[in-house]
Amino acid sequence: MQSIISVTNLHKQYNNYHAVKGISFEVYQGEIFGLLGSNGAGKTTTLEIIETLRTKTSGTVLVDGLDVDNAADEIKKIIGVQLQAAGYYPNLNLSELLHLFAGLYNHQIDTHAILKSVNLHDRAKAKYKELSGGQKQRFSIATTLINKPKIIFLDEPTTGLDPQARRSLWDLIRDLRKQSVTVVLTTHYMDEAESLCDRVAIMEGGNIIALDTPQALIDQLLASGFDPRREVKKANLEDVFLKIAGHSIDAV
Amino acid sequence: MKSYSQTKAMLAISKASLQSIMRSPSAVVFTLAFPLVFILVFGFIGSGNIELVVAVMPQTQTNNLFYQTLETDSNVIKLHKNYSTQQIKKELEKGTLDAALAIAENTDGTLQIQIQTSAASPDKGKLFGTIAGSIIDKINVSALQTKPAIQLSQTEVSGRPYKRIDFILPGQLGFSILSTGVFGVAFVFFNLRQTLVIKRFFATPIKRIYIILGEALARIVFALMGAAFIILIGWAAFGFTLINGLLTFLTMLLLAALGLIVFMGFGFIVSGVAKNESTIPPFANMITLPQFLLSGTFFSISALPVWLQPICKLLPLTFLNDALRLVAFDGASLIEVLPQITGLTIWGLLVYMGAARLFRWE
Numbered sequence: 205m206q207s208i209i210s211v212t213n214l215h216k217q218y219n220n221y222h223a224v225k226g227i228s229f230e231v232y233q234g235e236i237f238g239l240l241g242s243n244g245a246g247k248t249t250t251l252e253i254i255e256t257l258r259t260k261t262s263g264t265v266l267v268d269g270l271d272v273d274n275a276a277d278e279i280k281k282i283i284g285v286q287l288q289a290a291g292y293y294p295n296l297n298l299s300e301l302l303h304l305f306a307g308l309y310n311h312q313i314d315t316h317a318i319l320k321s322v323n324l325h326d327r328a329k330a331k332y333k334e335l336s337g338g339q340k341q342r343f344s345i346a347t348t349l350i351n352k353p354k355i356i357f358l359d360e361p362t363t364g365l366d367p368q369a370r371r372s373l374w375d376l377i378r379d380l381r382k383q384s385v386t387v388v389l390t391t392h393y394m395d396e397a398e399s400l401c402d403r404v405a406i407m408e409g410g411n412i413i414a415l416d417t418p419q420a421l422i423d424q425l426l427a428s429g430f431d432p433r434r435e436v437k438k439a440n441l442e443d444v445f446l447k448i449a450g451h452s453i454d455a456v
Numbered sequence: 457m458k459s460y461s462q463t464k465a466m467l468a469i470s471k472a473s474l475q476s477i478m479r480s481p482s483a484v485v486f487t488l489a490f491p492l493v494f495i496l497v498f499g500f501i502g503s504g505n506i507e508l509v510v511a512v513m514p515q516t517q518t519n520n521l522f523y524q525t526l527e528t529d530s531n532v533i534k535l536h537k538n539y540s541t542q543q544i545k546k547e548l549e550k551g552t553l554d555a556a557l558a559i560a561e562n563t564d565g566t567l568q569i570q571i572q573t574s575a576a577s578p579d580k581g582k583l584f585g586t587i588a589g590s591i592i593d594k595i596n597v598s599a600l601q602t603k604p605a606i607q608l609s610q611t612e613v614s615g616r617p618y619k620r621i622d623f624i625l626p627g628q629l630g631f632s633i634l635s636t637g638v639f640g641v642a643f644v645f646f647n648l649r650q651t652l653v654i655k656r657f658f659a660t661p662i663k664r665i666y667i668i669l670g671e672a673l674a675r676i677v678f679a680l681m682g683a684a685f686i687i688l689i690g691w692a693a694f695g696f697t698l699i700n701g702l703l704t705f706l707t708m709l710l711l712a713a714l715g716l717i718v719f720m721g722f723g724f725i726v727s728g729v730a731k732n733e734s735t736i737p738p739f740a741n742m743i744t745l746p747q748f749l750l751s752g753t754f755f756s757i758s759a760l761p762v763w764l765q766p767i768c769k770l771l772p773l774t775f776l777n778d779a780l781r782l783v784a785f786d787g788a789s790l791i792e793v794l795p796q797i798t799g800l801t802i803w804g805l806l807v808y809m810g811a812a813r814l815f816r817w818e
Contacts, residue, residue: 257658277661281460285659291651293472295479300472307468308660310460347656 205232208355208386209254214263216249216410223249225410226263231355231388236381238401239390245407247390248288248359254388255285255357268354281309284348286341288359288390292332298343299328302350309351322346322376338369345376356380358389362396367442368450374400395442398422465662469670470677473644477678487636487682491628495690498624508532508584511539511547513558513570520567523559525591533587544572551576555584622697625690626780627753629683629708630773633715634747636679638740641723644671646730649818664817676716683712699787707783707790711797715776718800721807728814747773775799 209231216224224246231237239247252258254265256276265272267279292301299315306313319325322342327335335343341361348356358377362370370393377400380387391397397404398418406414406421414421477483512518512535527535535557539547547553554577558570571588573581597604648654648671657667687708690696698704726739747753750760751773757765768774779796782788790797 255659257655277460277663280659280661283659285656287652287656287659289652290656291648291653292656293476293653294647294651295476296472300475304468304472305660307471308465308657308662310464310661 205235207231208233208268209388210264210266211250211254212264214250214253214265215261216246216253216258217261223410224253224260227407227410227412229405229412229415231386232403233386234381234384235402236377236387236389236400238397238404239388239407240392240394240397240404241390241407242392246410247407250407251357251359251388251390255283256280257285281351282354284345284351284353284356286344286348286356286358286361288363290344292343292347295331297329297331298324298346301332301343302346305347305350311351313350318346318349321349321379323372336369338365338372341365341369341373342376345373353385355386355388358387360390360392362391362393367446370396371446460661462663462666465660466666466670466673469657469662469667470673473671473674474677477640477674483636483640483678486639487632487679488685490635491632491682491686492689494628495621495625495686495694498620506532506580506583507534508554508580508587509534509536509552510584511535511544511553511556512537513544513556514539514541515560516557517559517561517567520559520561521595522567522569522591525595526557526588529591533584548572548574549576553577554580557588619695619697621690621694622785623756623781624754625686625694625696626708626784627751627777629686629712630715630751630777630780631744631748631753632682632686633679633712633776634719634773635740635744636675636682637716637719638722638726638743639736640675640679641671641720642726642730642736642740643733644675645724645727645815646733646736649727649816650733654817672717672720675720676713679716680709680713683709697785699785704784704787708780710790711776711779711783711793714797714800714804715772718772718804718807721804721811724811724815725807728811728816747771750774752777770799772800772803775803 207230211230212228213226214224214228215222215226227246227250239250241247249258253260253272254267256272256279260272268282270279272279293304296304298319302313302315302318306315315328316325319328322345324335324339324342324346327339332340332343345356345358345361348358361377362373365373374396377387377389389401401418403415403417404421405412416424510533517523526533536553539553539556544553544556548556551574553574555574556572558572560568560570562568569588569592571585573585645654654667658664662670684705687696687698687705691698691705722743723740726736726743730736730739750757750764750768751771752768753773757768757774760768775796779788779793779800782793782796783790
């Protein structure tokens with residue numbers, strides 16, 4: 205496996221708050237890598253340092269062989285960034301917004317094709333604020349696709365979405381991997397990480413406390429003699445909801 | 457791969473920003489509608505002519521040469537007949553009537569003329585007295601058939617009439633530029649920061665300075681379109697004087713652009729200082745309102761107290777207004793308004809030094 209992101213001994217200190225305490229990890233080319241952890245664990249800080257949006261206190265971060273210290277502009281050209289909370293220019297419709305980003309990346313684009321790839325081709329004339337939660341996230345992902353990036357960063361892409369919208373976003377993210385795009389995402393939904401991510405790093409208090417494939421982490425837990433508090437049934441309430449309320453992309 | 461063009465990225469921001477501004481009602485209202493309303497108002501009422509409102513007392517003899525001369529000769533005097541004595545007294549006290557006139561015929565056939573003026577309108581009252589007096593003199597002289605001791609001949613030098621629009625329009629244009637610059641920039645950068653639009657821009661390869669330049673360019677294009685529109689409406693509909701035609705028009709636009717760049721600097725400061733959206737208007741008004749009143753927007757600075765005038769003359773909007781008026785009416789060239797341009801430039805340097813310290817990206 206070839207590494208495309210390499211983080212070594214990364215620290216981030218805000219005034220008197222140590223947000224990231226010397227973490228190291230690699231992200232492999234073409235995988236979906238998940239950063240898990242509760243709020244304040246340091247996920248977003250780590251992500252934004254790799255995205256060159258935030259300065260680090262110490263450590264080394266290489267993105268596709270480029271150092272964030274001296275090649276931030278080059279890195280920005282090969283990554284796509286979806287922020288946890290992002291706004292878009294007011295009063296513009298989706299198609300105009302995509303043109304704006306096309307200019308910002310210096311890329312020619314086919315707005316229809318891009319909107320179709322995130323299932324928003326019939327909303328080209330809609331304003332961002334008129335979209336539903338799931339549509340907003342899908343549009344944010346569309347803006348990350350413009351420069352045909354090698355790596356896409358998604359910061360809590362499914363937070364606040366209903367189950368159908370989450371499923372539709374997962375499909376979209378899996379499609380990206382099929383096009384050999386590396387995806388780094390943060391989430392605090394463990395089911396999402398389990399079903400979507402090839403490997404996950406679990407962060408707590410600025411440290412990485414576990415890093416492996418979801419199955420390996422589960423196996424390790426079971427091997428340590430874990431006893432679930434109750435019998436796990438073959439389906440859960442979400443399965444019930446999706447079965448009776450439908451799993452339709454068009455509905456969201 | 458082609459090298460990355462910051463200019464291309466900047467122009468993408470300008471285009472998006474311009475599209476956004478054009479669809480934002482408040483920007484259009486402030487830049488176009490607001491100044492246009494003032495120009496319309498002053499364009500219609502501002503013929504600059506004095507009007508004397510004079511009531512004719514009941515039982516006044518109107519079948520005489522004096523009254524007929526007064527009625528036909530002067531387009532300044534408006535005579536009103538249907539007032540009662542009581543009404544006349546009330547209106548005179550309020551100053552809505554400038555004078556009242558009574559004419560009675562004496563038994564020997566001579567006329568007795570009585571004029572009543574009001575302390576509420578002393579200047580116009582006096583003027584009416586003078587006009588009436590000169591008519592009486594003329595009638596008396598011709599009635600006596602004597603040679604007058606003094607003859608007056610009055611000639612007028614032909615000149616360009618300085619219309620009210622010639623004063624009002626540059627002032628409104630200057631103020632429109634000021635408010636577009638300050639409010640527009642303050643809100644746009646505050647909002648882009650607040651809604652994280654700008655953070656998303658940071659994740660693209662554009663350099664920060666080009667984000668500012670792109671936004672600034674959009675504001676300049678929009679404000680100059682507004683300025684061109686205001687000048688052309690003034691010129692076409694209200695006879696605003698563009699002494700050297702197109703050259704004057706373009707020089708005015710150039711001055712407007714310089715003024716706008718300076719005023720945008722205030723906007724950058726306000727967007728940096730404001731803690732939340734509701735503190736932007738007070739900060740921005742602190743900059744725009746004093747200049748609205750003190751920079752000769754509606755009335756000349758010479759109408760203000762003497763001690764205040766030196767301060768007024770140093771305000772940036774005063775420099776812009778003066779330069780616009782000199783160029784439009786006196787046909788001054790850019791070199792002749794160099795003092796005003798220098799004044800604006802110094803303001804620009806000061807403001808941008810402040811903006812560099814106070815502007816915040818996050």
